[in-house]
Amino acid sequence: MIGRLGLAPVLAAVLVAGVPVQARDRAFSRLVDRLEAHYQKAPMGTGFLGFLARCFSPxxxxxxxxxxxxxxxSRRAPLGGDFDAFVQRTVGPDRTPLVRVARKDGERVYLYARPQGERMELLVVAAEATEAVVLSMKVDPERFQAWMEDPEGLARRRGH
Structure with missing residues (x-):
């Protein structure tokens, strides 16, 4: 069963993925650990998605x-403002909230950013009654913009 949130990480992995992080992202790890404790359930394995991410990274x-x-x-679903505060406390003050969406049906989406040298580190959290997804990635704005302007040309030059 892949709902709207279940499909989001697949698309994100294919469209916006990269190689695994060498240095641990503490905010990502802390958030995943706390969600695991909150939901009393470990996240599912993402083995094949990691492979796709390496093959199709822009x-x-x-x-x-x-x-x-x-x-x-679903009784452990995020609870409105409590979940907002939970996410903010967990990611810490060094990340800037760029997007916060709260729908009436309980779905919540957050996008946090933190400058890291020439790159921007992004943390995305999406949660609803029975699913949650956490994504972390680093983006080089200039290289990513070049890819957005000519994805086919860059893919040909990279041999894809």
């Missing part, structure tokens, strides 16, 4: 990390 994107929680007990 220019300027690297270090994709992904955690997918599926079929969690």
């Amino acid at each position: 220019e300027g994107v690297s270090g994709l990390r992904m955690a997918i929680f599926e079929d969690v007990d």
Whole structure:
């Protein structure tokens, strides 16, 4: 069963993926650990998605990390403002919230960013009643913009 949130990480992996992160992203790890404790369920394995990520990564994107929680007990669903505060406390003050979406049906999406040298580190959190997804990646804005302007040309030059 892949709902809207279940499909999001697949698309993100194919469109915006990179190689695994060498240095641990503490905010990502902390958030996944706390969600695992909250949901009392480990995230599902993403083995094949990692392979796809390495094969189809666009220019300027690297270090994709992904955690997918599926079929969690809906009684443990995120609770409005409590979940907002939970996410903000967990990611810490060094990340800037760029996007926060809260729908009436309980779905919540957050996008946090943190400059890291020439790159931008992004952390995406999406949660609803029975699913949650956490993504972390690094983006080189100039290289990514070049890819966005001519993805086919860059793919040909890279041999894809």
